[in-house]
Amino acid sequence: MAKRSLSPGHLPPAKRAHLASSPPSPASVEAYSGFDSLLYDELILHIFAFLSYVDLCALQATNRNWARLCLDNQLWKSLYLREFGRLRLRGLRGSAGRKDGRETKGLPGRATADEVQDWKRMFRISANWRSGRCHALTLDELSAGSVETAPTSPRRAGASLEGPLAHAHVTLAGKYTIVSSAEPSPSPSVLVLSAFTPRHVIHVSPIRGQQLVRVTALAVDQSPLTSSNLHVAVCISNGDIYVHELLSPSRKHYYAPTVKTPRTAPILQAAYNHPVLVTLSESFSLSVYDLSHEAMQVVHVLTSFTSFPPSSLLVLTYASPVYPAHWSVGVTEVILSSAVLHQSMLRLLSTRSTRAFDIPAGWIDEGKLRTVREQWGRKVGSVSGTQTDGRWVVLAPTVPTESPPPGGFTPASLPLQLYRFSSPPPRAGSGATPKLTFVRNLLGQTGPVCALALADGRCVSLGIDGRVWVWDLENAWGTEVAVSGAGDGPGAGAPFEAAVSLDLKGSIVFDERRIITAGVGGVVVRDFDV
16 A cells, blocks of 8 residues: 655645754843743742742732732642631621521621632731731820810820820721710710711700710610611610611600609610610619610510620620629520511510529539639739620629739739630520620730720720720730820830829720720720721
């Protein structure tokens, strides 16, 4: 069989002979054998995935291509998950849901699900929380002592704040900072501040009379957003409660009792999750309101003889007396009807309580006796405050005297006590008892605590000396918040002064990127997005 003839097309050129010749220029070799040209971006990103965040930040200065690759969002996402182990900033959407259908206390911040996450920014904010690095600003309101006419321009922290906002109520609602003065006024004002919108003032006009009243508590609606506007509940000293839209003058709900009673005046704390509003008065009367209509209705009233207020909507923590003259921590869980959003009237199912110090039932053997001795060793003579987020409970002790002890305070003088709260399922009935287990002491503050906040596994405390400490309860670390610039923030590096009153009370709130304190050094905003 004859061989097939060759194709009429042109044959490829002959291979070049390997002869001694001049070497190629270095420029041509670099153009064809560079690291960027030889490897695809995916391979380079895979190599970068083994580096730390410090190395990634250093590589950005190499060239433009590496700077582009080092800013890859998926690269920082994997780094964030490896370092912090969660898909969100702590507090951005509140705590994760529980298996029994209930959710623990969330933070005031809100975020929509379709927002694009900047993982490098999230890493920077979380790293600043862990190191305590932030930028502090003081809300220098009013030169004349009026909230309505106050300028809203913030300035560097460190200057003293004169006027009513030195003792103010503060809370957070996403990008908004809500501040109200505690000074008496015929029509108290609530100031709404934001870096993205103009300043807004809510005027609270009492229905009955023109007597001087003051704001005693603020609460932001924590329910899922059903409209584009948020709602805030304002409690005033005569017992009235008004719910306003945050950025409009309209009033949505009101409660104006005809007679001032200890149950309604003054209200010290409030929690709002529409259509449920829970308030606590100075006489420790817990009132549950139904906001299904414009006129709020009282549906349940719970009273107690214990001393310190609760701090969340359905899980209440307070100081429980221990014989003969000491205190421990107790927790009461209030269980409402599960179909609360579909009923015109709320229904209280049951309450369940437990204490950190309790005598075990039955025969007391050596193990139970050892447990009782450990509990007795954690009793305190006086309590500054208690907080809970539904999973963790923190007790902040203080000293009953009016002057510091000889030699001053140390971090081990008044440690915060951390407990783990375990609750049975709601269907277990009132016979099931919650459990409160001591975990460890939180060390750091060098003096008594005047304000405490706890949410989403993070605890923040404000000392009477102005120091702010942050603890991550899940990962077991704590750090002191250090503002940018030496000595800029109130209390930064300042020793404890004996002249400071141990009865000083402040307030502190935080979200995923800010801490706002009031009462020590005025109203101070500490921003971790730096």
